[in-house]
Amino acid sequence: MDPLLEKATRQHTKEHNSRLLLRTIYEYGAISRADLARLTQLTRATVSDAVGELLERGLLEEVGHGTVGIGRTPILLSVVADARQVAAISVTNERVVGALVNLRGELRASVTLDVPLCDGDAILETIYAVADQLRRAAEYPLLGIGINTPGLIDVERGTVVRAVDFGWVDLPLRTLVQERCQLPVYLANDSHSLALAEYMFGQAQGTPDLIVVKVGNGIGAGIVLGDRLYTGEGNGAGEIGHLVVAEDGPLCKCGNRGCLETVASSAAILRQARELRLTQASALSAEPTLEELAHLAQAGDPLARAVIAEAGRYLGIALASLVSVLNIRRVLITGQVAPLGELLRKAVVTNLARRCLPALARATVVEVVALGPDAPLLGAAAPLLTFELGIERLSRP
Amino acid sequence: MDPLLEKATRQHTKEHNSRLLLRTIYEYGAISRADLARLTQLTRATVSDAVGELLERGLLEEVGHGTVGIGRTPILLSVVADARQVAAISVTNERVVGALVNLRGELRASVTLDVPLCDGDAILETIYAVADQLRRAAEYPLLGIGINTPGLIDVERGTVVRAVDFGWVDLPLRTLVQERCQLPVYLANDSHSLALAEYMFGQAQGTPDLIVVKVGNGIGAGIVLGDRLYTGEGNGAGEIGHLVVAEDGPLCKCGNRGCLETVASSAAILRQARELRLTQASALSAEPTLEELAHLAQAGDPLARAVIAEAGRYLGIALASLVSVLNIRRVLITGQVAPLGELLRKAVVTNLARRCLPALARATVVEVVALGPDAPLLGAAAPLLTFELGIERLSRP
Numbered sequence: 001m002d003p004l005l006e007k008a009t010r011q012h013t014k015e016h017n018s019r020l021l022l023r024t025i026y027e028y029g030a031i032s033r034a035d036l037a038r039l040t041q042l043t044r045a046t047v048s049d050a051v052g053e054l055l056e057r058g059l060l061e062e063v064g065h066g067t068v069g070i071g072r073t074p075i076l077l078s079v080v081a082d083a084r085q086v087a088a089i090s091v092t093n094e095r096v097v098g099a100l101v102n103l104r105g106e107l108r109a110s111v112t113l114d115v116p117l118c119d120g121d122a123i124l125e126t127i128y129a130v131a132d133q134l135r136r137a138a139e140y141p142l143l144g145i146g147i148n149t150p151g152l153i154d155v156e157r158g159t160v161v162r163a164v165d166f167g168w169v170d171l172p173l174r175t176l177v178q179e180r181c182q183l184p185v186y187l188a189n190d191s192h193s194l195a196l197a198e199y200m201f202g203q204a205q206g207t208p209d210l211i212v213v214k215v216g217n218g219i220g221a222g223i224v225l226g227d228r229l230y231t232g233e234g235n236g237a238g239e240i241g242h243l244v245v246a247e248d249g250p251l252c253k254c255g256n257r258g259c260l261e262t263v264a265s266s267a268a269i270l271r272q273a274r275e276l277r278l279t280q281a282s283a284l285s286a287e288p289t290l291e292e293l294a295h296l297a298q299a300g301d302p303l304a305r306a307v308i309a310e311a312g313r314y315l316g317i318a319l320a321s322l323v324s325v326l327n328i329r330r331v332l333i334t335g336q337v338a339p340l341g342e343l344l345r346k347a348v349v350t351n352l353a354r355r356c357l358p359a360l361a362r363a364t365v366v367e368v369v370a371l372g373p374d375a376p377l378l379g380a381a382a383p384l385l386t387f388e389l390g391i392e393r394l395s396r397p
Numbered sequence: 398m399d400p401l402l403e404k405a406t407r408q409h410t411k412e413h414n415s416r417l418l419l420r421t422i423y424e425y426g427a428i429s430r431a432d433l434a435r436l437t438q439l440t441r442a443t444v445s446d447a448v449g450e451l452l453e454r455g456l457l458e459e460v461g462h463g464t465v466g467i468g469r470t471p472i473l474l475s476v477v478a479d480a481r482q483v484a485a486i487s488v489t490n491e492r493v494v495g496a497l498v499n500l501r502g503e504l505r506a507s508v509t510l511d512v513p514l515c516d517g518d519a520i521l522e523t524i525y526a527v528a529d530q531l532r533r534a535a536e537y538p539l540l541g542i543g544i545n546t547p548g549l550i551d552v553e554r555g556t557v558v559r560a561v562d563f564g565w566v567d568l569p570l571r572t573l574v575q576e577r578c579q580l581p582v583y584l585a586n587d588s589h590s591l592a593l594a595e596y597m598f599g600q601a602q603g604t605p606d607l608i609v610v611k612v613g614n615g616i617g618a619g620i621v622l623g624d625r626l627y628t629g630e631g632n633g634a635g636e637i638g639h640l641v642v643a644e645d646g647p648l649c650k651c652g653n654r655g656c657l658e659t660v661a662s663s664a665a666i667l668r669q670a671r672e673l674r675l676t677q678a679s680a681l682s683a684e685p686t687l688e689e690l691a692h693l694a695q696a697g698d699p700l701a702r703a704v705i706a707e708a709g710r711y712l713g714i715a716l717a718s719l720v721s722v723l724n725i726r727r728v729l730i731t732g733q734v735a736p737l738g739e740l741l742r743k744a745v746v747t748n749l750a751r752r753c754l755p756a757l758a759r760a761t762v763v764e765v766v767a768l769g770p771d772a773p774l775l776g777a778a779a780p781l782l783t784f785e786l787g788i789e790r791l792s793r794p
Contacts, residue, residue, distance in 0.1 A: 233606050236721075238721075238722060240721050242721070320641065321640065324635075324639070324640045325719055327630050328629065354653055355640065358652060360631070
């Protein structure tokens, strides 16, 4: 064999083993070298060498002794949660939020800057400002910067192909931030990020097949298939916000009519509430919030209930597409609509059953859940842990 | 290590290597032992032993010499196409078709038996009769029996969960045929089978991400993701036939209204043509066929064009779901509607663009293609080649 190729292969194998060991230790929390060798099927010598190097890099620590029946008690290894940090940035229509996230998904310093509504240039400047602040605040070595934004992202090229609300077309966001900050940068679509965050750190941790539908001003689905984030051939998987669900519905920014976002986004739901309020008796205020809507609906207000039922109907139509195409049995609906809770869930489930094969609908569990405010940041950080260190949650340890 | 476990592990490794070698030889057509060792990264000794055993089992043959610049010319190895046969059976509403398929997807003896329309018991008896005839006709050892049928299949349990047209509910088809024939039996959904056949033997051979939409009396999609057939958590992936695309449309057998099958199946298209014919001047006959419809439409008949455009509109709506969820860029539409060709394709593409994010639609190539009559049989045979011998097409050799 070509000696250069051989050297490259050896290096590749070494890195592969090191990542496998780190991931396994991460998953188990604390584990002995002997158990590591057994689980990874690597030799004791290979484990010992690789662990030595990971200890030297400060990624691992020895955390006291495990318990065994008789004989010597082995030393356990654990990942040092704060060994590295990620500068995680989440971009929405209203603000840019950033935080330092450690290897266990715990947030350290955080920054929030508001942005002028839908001004693409201003949003870019704000991303720079947040990145700069996080770099200054970092107490441990930074793995890099993870950014999630709405829109169609080309993960490989690191560009935002199109973010309708921001007027971004083919924006080379990764290169821009990378050149400024001299750190690895990973981009992710906001819905994809949320699914990854839920799978790695959230209540659906380790669910191998999972759909997370984010409903805010935009709507999109993140899809985990067989323990991997599924992003599609052009990173457009789960772009259901522009699936047409209302015949001759409102005109959408994308140019089509009746897209899901025009009738079931948080803005669309509140617009619908304001419009109905003009013609129908209701305790609803002139500028209602989703929380108020939820509160009134629970108290029996017919207008509030009708608005939620209508949004649920459209989301049910979109869910029928997801379920008919993917046959994934666990669906979380989250985002700004989370307060609409059980009323929304019921409307979605009723309409899902009417819009796809009943057997598929019956086999699907739909939940409406509030994700923690950290979820978008955890989703932004997750690709750095995966690609820079090889850490990803395994569903079946 | 436990000696039993060690023995089992060695046996498992040996089988794994043997399947890897067979698959590689299959993919390359003819290849030397040295190249095999290089490609699979197995030792020369391991390759030599495993190849010896495969030669003994009659699965391989030595096919003369390759060419090298200087020195000894190596002997090449090739898979014996007729070393094994599969009894492939394809079930449709009208008939049960069977054939013996060899390892290269070539058909040998074939059998066709018509069945009484939509009589589940009679269809089962006809499957038995076809299986018996194929077993008698087999000239080489049978790997087993592959059956594809419409409906929701539980591949693991080997049951037809539900086939609406046949009245089958939880039918243990695999066990029934296995007990009768004493051979391994694999079931597959008909659309899934077609996608697999296209990927393994067809014009989309080796396309790693692919959607094949079958439009006949039933409608379903088969999905290949990353070189693997994707079947979903309950084998219901691609069940778009019951996705509702027509608000308040015709009542479907599944209990819902306006399912894709009620407005775009071959039967629905012909029904629509017959109905329009009563109110509109057209050269269309009283009992039109899809071929006649295609022929008239090409000649400019407005009724025929309108019927095709309408079917294309509904298929475009369903395609928007597939594309928004999966972002797969190559879609084949096939089945009984294939003769509608370019007129159907244009209607589908126009409506796809109106019903999902325009950037996703633009990136998607839609073709309307006639698959050979053998495609369903090849799809039925494919799981046997994969699971019994480890042969599957690789997209990147």
